[in-house]
Amino acid sequence: MVAEKQHSKMVTRTVDLRSDTVTKPTEAMRAAMANAEVDDDVLGYDPTASRLETEMAKIMGKEAALFVPSGTMGNLISVLVHCDIRGSEVILGHNSHIHIYENGGISTLGGVHPRTVPNNKDGTMDINLIEAAIRDPRGGLVYPTTRLICLENSQANCGGRCLSVEYTDRVGELAKKHGLKLHIDGARIFNAAVALGVPVHRLVQAADSVSVCLSKGLGAPVGSVIVGSKSFIAKARILRKTLGGGMRQVGILCAAALVALQENVGKLEDDHKKAKTLAEGLNQIKGLRVDVAAVETNIIYLDMLDDSKFTAENLSKSLEQHGVLVMLEGPFSIRIVLHHQISASDVQYTLSCFQQALTGVQDENGN
């Protein structure tokens, strides 16, 4: 008991690496929210929401946009609008966020059937396997009807991996060839664009719709934006209302999102550098392994080697006592996500905490 009390006194800082969703609003965002020009976005149009939507559509190279409370709603609306006819099927990665972490809502609420194709380690799905998964229309007596392909960029469960422009375009061509739509779960599309060094609108050019998170690496407190054609967004607006996402003076949240767009896209490259630094450092620690080459954006998956004395759970508890928070991914797997409110000093602190937890040896900096 005494040892625990001494331990808790030792925690002087928190380094929250569980997700980039933990980002708190900056002073500039708080000021923008306090001063936001607002109106009833359901009865009419909230002017700040309109500004954000216009700006996002332009940045993403699409006709129109719609602010939604979450990425889950962004994806749910997109799938349900593309698949609005009963009996629809959507092709998506077996390890995609929509399939794993969205409560199966596309089916339980939307009646859409999922057809998974394996995600490769790099986040892609083999194009020939996607094509093989498309239902032959001549089998319509027993098949659902494929209407949509979903990609995820960056692909989170594969480690924040980027899908290239070329790959995305090829999937887009496949979709067109078979009369299907293409939706991109672009929760972290800006991370992908920055990592690939391409304009984000080029990256999503082949897509009919994209769902983009503002509350992750871009740091806004709440929300995502769906982009697509005018007719798609018109249907999306209605479905948003049906789901209960029609908010009134929502410009308050959109004001913060506009600041996020203006100020924080430029910081993503630093997040990627910090992730690389941290990944390289972790990979040096006895008992841990990180595929450093696979760290393309702000996400790190680390595995604990057989000869390590720890489970992921023990390790994460030990780290927690030093204020370092990570996400458990499996009995021997941990996920770390970098964001703009993690400093270079936090990265060094994290490395020394891992070092100490695993080897009990203090590093040169005496921690």
Added chain:
Amino acid sequence: MVTRTVDLRSDTVTKPTEAMRAAMANAEVDDDVLGYDPTASRLETEMAKIMGKEAALFVPSGTMGNLISVLVHCDIRGSEVILGHNSHIHIYENGGISTLGGVHPRTVPNNKDGTMDINLIEAAIRDPRGGLVYPTTRLICLENSQANCGGRCLSVEYTDRVGELAKKHGLKLHIDGARIFNAAVALGVPVHRLVQAADSVSVCLSKGLGAPVGSVIVGSKSFIAKARILRKTLGGGMRQVGILCAAALVALQENVGKLEDDHKKAKTLAEGLNQIKGLRVDVAAVETNIIYLDMLDDSKFTAENLSKSLEQHGVLVMLEGPFSIRIVLHHQISASDVQYTLSCFQQALTGVQDENGN
């Protein structure tokens, strides 16, 4: 010519006050999905206490509040819910309980006073012995105040009787309490007493209470635990949502006390409108902040023409039918706005200026 705007289309148009803006700017926040946002927790604890229920959950809209409530109570496929033919859930929520939730609606006529006859509700409950052909009734929904009937209040006694009926048949009771505070104030009863019989209530903060966004669902701990998951599934899981909850807390603290004034203004306006040749308002039926006015046969106008004419003077109203207009009062409508509105109506309908020369 338009020097002022008097927006009477709905109480949802209320804009955040300075106090709300300050609260939002300073709100203590955290990731409400990964863990708990402290300001959201404060609001939810406060709302549960005020409503006399175990727990609460902040949601982006009343539509989501009702949708979640119906779907959680009716989480078994093949469920049916009894609700008013003129209820908001049935008319203005895109049929979501069915199109998304697979729940079948069974309507019972709303009377002019917002109630449904108890014997008709009972008759609508499916006989379990007919299960081969019937869906299974699991839920009764009331709406208080009942909007389409004119913001009418359901009494404590009526609500309790419906609650007893629900219990007798093993059903749940949900109250669409978008304007439950208006009803409680108009009836002069504590709001927790008004909803005592209900298993769940959906309460709007963005209407008369004036918050920019959101509603709160209240119910038992187990109900709210399921509601939280369904909220995530619907896409309503917001991260640093304490920003919105901070404004909602201000709304709760500052604006419940102003509702009585809204009701007085509504009464004044209703009486004045009823005096105008060509219009009729059932003044006795104006119990809260909503007025329905009808245009009489001998009036030269349709509701649409009249509303366009009013718009030119900055007065905005809601069209309800070819000869019917709805007006909703809220705390950002002043007594002077009420007088201005009356003179605009007067001028539009009779072309005669009132004593104040407008």
